[in-house]
Each structure stands twice: as structure tokens, then as C-alpha cells.
Amino acid sequence: xxxxxxxxWRPPAGRALRRGSGGAGLLAAALLAGLAGAAExxxxxxxxxxxxxLASKDVVVMFRTLPEAIEIGRHFSVEAVVCxxxxxxxxxxxxxxxxxxxxxxxxxxxxxxxxxxxxxxGLMFHMPGRWxxxxxxxxxxxxxxLAIDILLE
Amino acid sequence: MSSERLAAVLAGAGLLxxxxxxxxxxxxxxxxxxxxxxxxGPWPPPPTRDPSNRMSGDPRAVAFGQTLFFDxxxxxxxxIACATCHAPERAWxxxxxxxxxxxxxxxxxxxxxxxxxxxxxxxxxxxxxLWSQGLKALLDPREMGASAxxxxxxxxxxxxxxxxxxxxxGPRRGVDAERVLVDxxxxxxxxxxxIRSGRTSFDEFRDALLRGDRGAAAAYPLAAQRxxxxxxxxxxxxxxHLGPQFTNGEFHDVGIPFLVAPGRVDGGRHEGIKRxxxxxxxxxxxxxxxxxxxxxxxxxxxxxxPANFGQFKAPSLRxxxxxxxxxxxxxxxxLRDVVRHYSQLDMExxxxxxxxxxxxxxxxxxxxxxxxAFLETLTAxxxxxxxxxxxxxxxxx
Numbered sequence: 102x103x104x105x106x107x108x109x110w111r112p113p114a115g116r117a118l119r120r121g122s123g124g125a126g127l128l129a130a131a132l133l134a135g136l137a138g139a140a141e142x143x144x145x146x147x148x149x150x151x152x153x154x155l156a157s158k159d160v161v162v163m164f165r166t167l168p169e170a171i172e173i174g175r176h177f178s179v180e181a182v183v184c185x186x187x188x189x190x191x192x193x194x195x196x197x198x199x200x201x202x203x204x205x206x207x208x209x210x211x212x213x214x215x216x217x218x219x220x221x222x223g224l225m226f227h228m229p230g231r232w233x234x235x236x237x238x239x240x241x242x243x244x245x246x247l248a249i250d251i252l253l254e
Numbered sequence: 255m256s257s258e259r260l261a262a263v264l265a266g267a268g269l270l271x272x273x274x275x276x277x278x279x280x281x282x283x284x285x286x287x288x289x290x291x292x293x294x295g296p297w298p299p300p301p302t303r304d305p306s307n308r309m310s311g312d313p314r315a316v317a318f319g320q321t322l323f324f325d326x327x328x329x330x331x332x333x334i335a336c337a338t339c340h341a342p343e344r345a346w347x348x349x350x351x352x353x354x355x356x357x358x359x360x361x362x363x364x365x366x367x368x369x370x371x372x373x374x375x376x377x378x379x380x381x382x383x384l385w386s387q388g389l390k391a392l393l394d395p396r397e398m399g400a401s402a403x404x405x406x407x408x409x410x411x412x413x414x415x416x417x418x419x420x421x422x423x424g425p426r427r428g429v430d431a432e433r434v435l436v437d438x439x440x441x442x443x444x445x446x447x448x449i450r451s452g453r454t455s456f457d458e459f460r461d462a463l464l465r466g467d468r469g470a471a472a473a474y475p476l477a478a479q480r481x482x483x484x485x486x487x488x489x490x491x492x493x494x495h496l497g498p499q500f501t502n503g504e505f506h507d508v509g510i511p512f513l514v515a516p517g518r519v520d521g522g523r524h525e526g527i528k529r530x531x532x533x534x535x536x537x538x539x540x541x542x543x544x545x546x547x548x549x550x551x552x553x554x555x556x557x558x559x560p561a562n563f564g565q566f567k568a569p570s571l572r573x574x575x576x577x578x579x580x581x582x583x584x585x586x587x588x589l590r591d592v593v594r595h596y597s598q599l600d601m602e603x604x605x606x607x608x609x610x611x612x613x614x615x616x617x618x619x620x621x622x623x624x625x626x627a628f629l630e631t632l633t634a635x636x637x638x639x640x641x642x643x644x645x646x647x648x649x650x651x
Contacts, residue, residue: 174373174502176551201611206504207555223555227504228493254289 143184146218151182155236155247160185162236162247173229173253176207179221185240193237193244194221198230229253280471281479283463290486292464297457297498298450302370305544306383306537309440310447314422317647319445321418322438327408329398331356336391336398336442339363345576346449351584355397360514362584365577368570370447373503373552377566377582378526382553383542385443386535389435405438406431417647436541451573452634456482459631474631480621481628489596489615489625500571500632507564508612509595509603510581520583523565527558575633593617593625 143161145151151163164181171177183189194211197204209223226232236247283291301311309315322328326335334355340346346366348354353363361377369375369384381387391397392405409415420426423437459474485491496502505523512519530536530553537550544550566582580586586595597617604612617625 173496174504176555203561206559207552208557209555223551225552225555227502229496230493 143182145182146215149180149182149218153249155249157245157247160189160238160240160245160247162238164236171226171251171253173226176223176225179209179224179234181219181221181236183217183219183236183238185217185238185245187241189217189238189240191239192219192221193235193239194219194224195235195237196224196226196232197235198228198232200231201228226251226253278472278476280463280468280474281476281483283483287483287486288463290492291460291482293492293497294500295457295460295464295498297453299371299498301447301450304370304384304443304447304549305546306542306549307385307440307443308543309422309437309444312422312444314418315441315444316448318415318418318422319441319443321415322442323445325408325415327412328392328400328405328438329356330400330404334398336388339397340366345573347577349578351579353397355391355394356399357396359396360520361582362579364569365573366446366449367451367573368499369449371499371570374505374526374567376526378522378529379505379567380526380529381533382530382537382550383443383535384446385436385439386533386537386541388442388446389439389535390533392435392439402431402435406434409434409438414647421647436535439535454572454632454634456628456631475627477624477627478631479628481624481626484617484621484625485628489617490611491596493611494568495571501568503567505562505565505567507561507604508566508581509600510564510566510583510585511603512564514583521563522582523567524558524560524562527556527562530556571629572632573634575630589626589629590622593622593629597622 143156143163145163149163150165152165152169153163155162155164161184162181163183164179167178167180168175179194181192181194183192191213192211194209195204205225206227207223207225209221211219211221214220230253232251232253233248234251238245238247304310323336323340326333326338328335339348339353339355340363341348348363350363352361353359364377372384375381375384375387376390381390392400393402409419419434419437419441422441426434426437429437455474456478459471459479462468462470462474485495492500494502494504494506505526507522512521514520533539535541537544537553542550574580575589578588580589580592581595586592597615599612599614601612601614
């Protein structure tokens with residue numbers, strides 16, 4: 102499982118493919134060759150520079166945070182592009198600290214801003230430690246969860 | 255004197271010399287420790303302006319607010335001023351376990367030092383702005399018991415107050431009493447934003463450590479250094495008491511009993527969020543001056559959760575030595591009692607939604623001494639005095 106570290110979490114420059122987190126209830130993201138459907142054909146729309154990409158067999162989530170650096174105690178937003186087979190019907194974004202067994206103190210709102218494109222607002226990480234940023238993709242009558250670990254120190 | 259005895263005396267003398275302000279050692283902090291210590295500064299932070307209050311930082315509003323702060327006529331009985339409970343000479347608090355306005359209150363009176371840095375206000379975060387929190391104190395029957403009409407009448411009837419009001423806001427003919435009340439709250443907030451604490455011996459140590467100046471760092475007491483090491487290390491105190499203010503500004507259940515009185519509980523943050531959402535003066539209401547809407551982000555996205563029950567705001571630790579007693583209900587008299595509370599934490603009391611982070615620290619007495627020594631170094635030698643009282647305000651020419 103890949104982790105990011107820092108008092109202020111900054112994604113690396115340029116687009117990066119990375120694994121989502123595993124664990125109970127989470128879908129381990131697959132970056133294996135030969136992914137079918139969504140993963141193969143998913144491209145960021147023009148003007149959207151995704152900094153992170155999570156993928157499973159049928160779902161790809163590309164996202165970036167605004168501001169780009171996540172700072173403890175500061176609200177931030179997430180812009181996401183979702184490709185899914187069958188097409189997505191919605192997206193929920195949330196976060197939690199597994200070791201502390203709690204989530205955020207704020208409930209993000211997610212708005213669809215275009216086909217497969219979403220903006221989640223109102224996120225805040227209020228403690229240092231390991232956070233999981235969660236993307237719940239609704240499609241075909243089921244929800245698939247992709248996640249990434251972010252370590253704030 | 256035997257050589258052994260002489261050696262012991264010399265060693266003792268060396269230890270004593272080591273305990274002086276200039277010659278004691280500096281612990282070999284690991285890079286990770288230095289990084290965590292560095293996160294508690296720099297101090298002071300630059301002044302900030304509250305976008306929800308267009309009078310924030312306006313010296314005319316500060317002068318008006320300062321006058322209001324010390325004026326007991328704002329209370330319905332004419333006997334309680336803001337300064338009655340937030341006394342400047344007591345670090346802007348009252349020294350009591352639980353506050354008392356017109357009637358006894360359930361919670362400890364928080365200091366106003368550095369209050370402009372807060373995200374939420376009051377122990378339960380019932381207010382999302384400093385100015386709306388001031389209004390709650392004015393209107394609460396147990397605190398000042400006023401009404402919008404009462405406040406407007408006081409301001410309009412007194413020539414000096416009216417002068418200061420119009421100097422800050424301009425002619426306000428025709429505005430209703432509620433508007434005057436909000437104007438008063440925003441002027442009070444503008445004044446409160448000027449109450450800032452000064453640098454501490456911890457700040458001097460932190461800065462010296464970061465620039466590698468061991469000579470300057472050695473002025474910091476060794477016991478405080480050991481306490482600091484525990485604070486940012488095994489104690490993990492800095493998970494909630496983080497940053498330059500030594501708080502994350504959020505809410506936690508730290509095992510203080512729920513009962514306020516037999517049969518009556520304090521719901522803490524859970525109640526605070528409900529009150530916030532019902533508050534017509536919150537940042538989602540008509541009096542928020544922030545056209546960009548960013549100030550209200552926190553209000554739009556906060557919702558009560560089961561875990562909020564019994565949570566209270568993590569207070570800043572700056573100047574804690576001057577703000578006894580402690581915890582939201584003032585039940586702990588000394589900093590030593592507070593450290594002992596975390597050392598002996600009652601895990602049975604912390605409900606299932608509580609922080610899994612919390613574990614009894616099981617500190618030895620010497621470690622408790624060190625943590626207390628560290629906390630005492632977060633005290634500014636003296637708080638900067640409040641701004642000079644505004645001059646007499648007369649009719650406009």
C-alpha cells in the first residue's frame with residue numbers, strides 16, 4: 102500500500118498512477134496490464150489535470166485536490182473524473198482514519214458538473230495520521246469503493 | 255576529603271551549573287521530533303481578518319467594541335459586562351470553575367486570548383463566528399439577558415456610544431434593533447481580535463532549535479525539554495493540540511463525565527451543532543458579510559453525528575498556566591490534575607464512538623512533573639495590554 106507523508110500533503114508533479122488501498126471492505130485497485138473497459142478507455146477531459154488515478158477492473162477514478170496541498174485543519178475540495186462500466190450513476194466522497202476509528206467532522210457534498218465529472222466540497226482532515234480518502238462509485242445497482250491512503254504528519 | 259567525595263562534590267556542582275539558564279544541556283532531539291516541535295510555531299501568527307465581519311480590523315469598530323466590552327449597561331440588569339467574566343487581569347477569564355452571569359452556568363469561561371484564531375466558538379462550537387458568539391452571550395438569559403431592543407436602546411440613548419457607533423458604521427438611521435445588535439456584535443468581535451498573546455520561552459526554544467542555535471536553546475529548562483519530548487512523542491498530545499495554537503480547533507471526548515447535575519447531561523458538540531444550525535446569526539444567515547461564501551464552508555458541511563455527544567473543543571494550551579481551572583466544566587484545578595487525568599484515563603467512561611487514539615499514558619511522577627514544566631513554558635511573560643481606551647467621542651463636525 103502506498104502512502105504519502107508530510108505535514109502538508111502535496112501530490113507529486115505530473116499525473117501518477119497508483120494503487121488504491123486494500124483492506125476489509127475496500128476494493129484493492131488494480132493496475133495490472135490488460136484491464137478491460139473503463140480502465141483502458143478512461144482519459145481525463147481537456148483542461149482536467151488529474152494528479153492521482155485509482156482503478157479497479159471496471160472503474161477508474163482520476164482526481165485532484167483543491168488546493169493541491171492538503172493541510173491539517175483546512176478545508177479542501179476534490180475534483181474527480183469517473184469512468185465506469187456500466188456508467189456511473191453517482192459518486193460519494195468521504196474520508197476516515199482507520200486507526201482512530203473515526204471519519205471527518207464534516208460531511209462533503211458532491212455535485213455532478215458534467216458527464217462522469219464531480220466536485221466534492223467540504224472535506225477537512227483535522228488530525229495528523231493516516232487518512233483514507235474514499236470514493237464510492239454507484240453503477241449498475243451496486244457501489245464500488247476505491248481508496249487512497251494519505252499520511253499527514 | 256577523599257578523592258571520591260571530591261569528585262562527587264564537583265559532579266554535584268556541575269549539575270547545579272547545568273541547571274542554570276545558560277549552561278544546561280539541550281536534549282538530542284531526533285529530526286522527526288524537531289519537525290514536530292517546529293509545527294508549533296512560528297508565533298505570533300500574522301493578524302487575520304474575518305471575512306464574515308466587514309468591520310474586522312477597522313480601528314473605529316475596535317474602539318466602539320472596546321467601549322462596549324466594559325459596559326455593564328448592555329446586560330438587562332445593567333450589572334454584567336463582557337469583562338465581568340472575561341477579566342483582562344485574569345487572562346480574560348474569571349478564575350471560576352464554572353462561569354456565572356445573571357445565573358450560574360454549566361461550563362468554564364474560556365479565555366479570549368488569541369480568540370481570532372478560532373474556527374468554532376464556545377466549548378461546543380455553537381457559533382461559527384466570533385461576532386455571533388458575542389451575540390449569544392448578550393442574549394442568553396443566564397449570561398447578560400439582553401434583547402436586540404435593549405441593546406439598541408442603550409446604544410442609541412447614550413451620546414458617547416451613539417457617537418462611537420456612527421463613527422464606525424456611519425449614520426444608521428432607520429435600521430432596526432436587530433441590525434444594531436449585529437453591528438454591536440461585529441464591533442465587539444473587532445475588539446476581541448486585538449487580544450493576542452505574546453511570545454513564550456517555548457517559542458524562543460523552538461526558534462533556536464530550528465536554526466540550530468544550541469546556545470540559545472540551552473536557556474530552556476531541561477524538565478520542559480523532557481516534557482516537550484513526551485508531548486510530541488509517546489504522549490501524542492500533539493495529535494489534538496497541534497500547530498502554533500496547540501489545538502486543532504475541533505472536538506473530542508476525553509473522558510470527562512457527562513453529568514452536569516443529577517439527571518442532567520451536557521451533550522457537548524452534539525448540542526452545539528444543533529444550536530448552530532438553529533441560529534439565525536450563523537454564517538448561512540443574512541448577516542454574513544463574506545460575499546465569496548468561503549467563510550461558511552464549515553457551517554454548510556457540519557452535521558451532528560453520534561460521536562459528537564460529549565465532545566468538547568480542544569482548547570489552546572497557550573497561557574494555560576494562567577487560565578485555571580481546566581476542562582469544559584472546570585473540574586480540574588491545576589495543570590498537574592490535567593496531566594494526571596490523561597495519565598489515568600478512564601477508558602470505561604469513553605463511549606464506543608470515542609477516539610481510539612486515547613489510552614492512559616501511565617506516566618511516572620517525574621514525567622508528570624516534566625509535562626507540567628513544559629506546559630508552563632507556553633505562558634507569555636505578560637499579555638500585551640489591550641489597546642488604549644478610545645478617546646471621548648463627541649458629535650460629528
